[in-house]
Amino acid sequence: MFTLYQMPGWGSAIVELQLAHYNLPCDLVEAGELFEDAEARDRLAAINPLAQIPTLILPSGEVMTESAAITLYLADITGRDDLVPGPSTPERPAFLRWLVFIVANIYPTFTYADVPTRFVADGGAAAAFRERVDSYAKDLWRQVAAAVEETRGPWFLGPRFSALDLYLAVMTRWRPREEWFAAEAPGLLSIARAARGFPGVAAAYARNFP
Ligand SMILES: N[C@@H](CCC(=O)N[C@@H](CS)C(=O)NCC(=O)O)C(=O)O
Incomplete structure (x- = not known):
């Protein structure tokens, strides 16, 4: 258990x-x-x-x-x-690349911007810091969206489902929020929505x- x-x-x-x-x-x-x-x-x-x-x-x-x-x-x-695509599958490099990209680049933007006053003492500066970090996160999501566009769906890696689709299912609920994804990265949002209903x-x- x-x-x-x-x-x-x-x-x-x-x-x-x-x-x-x-x-x-x-x-x-x-x-x-x-x-x-x-x-x-x-x-x-x-x-x-x-x-x-x-x-x-x-x-x-x-x-x-x-x-x-x-x-x-x-x-x-x-x-x-x-x-998780196996070691000898063609999707393995992309899977590892984007898994680590998401947790090493995007996830920390939440660590630093969720409560920016943990890192930036002054209230005004903290608000500006959050805005910049959130804007950086949008750039990162745009990079993910561009990569996903190349695979032509229906999933992050193309024809095959993977844990990356589950990351999208959850993380598109967070900042910058679904409305932003709908406008700026609709491909990511449609994968996320499909993944949310995936059997199991x-x-x-x-x-x-x-
Ligand atoms: N690198 C970690 C990040 C986990 C993480 O940041 N979780 C958030 C919740 S979504 C959290 O617990 N934040 C509390 C904090 O950072 O103090 C992972 O991929 O699991």
């Missing part, structure tokens, strides 16, 4: 959808409002010093963090390649975004 520290609609959803897809049993533990509740933060920090979700406790009791690492690990232990993940998606 896995234990997933989560909050509905937060990044833990990316992992919850994958656990659901693989049909892996999982206890869901509410992490609490990590940005507002110091006790919730301290509780989670005792397990994951970053105090971030997803935080996944493996059946062995080992703690695993980082959605991309978890994505690769779940494919390993299930022996399946339906969310639809119920977990609905739990996260009722």
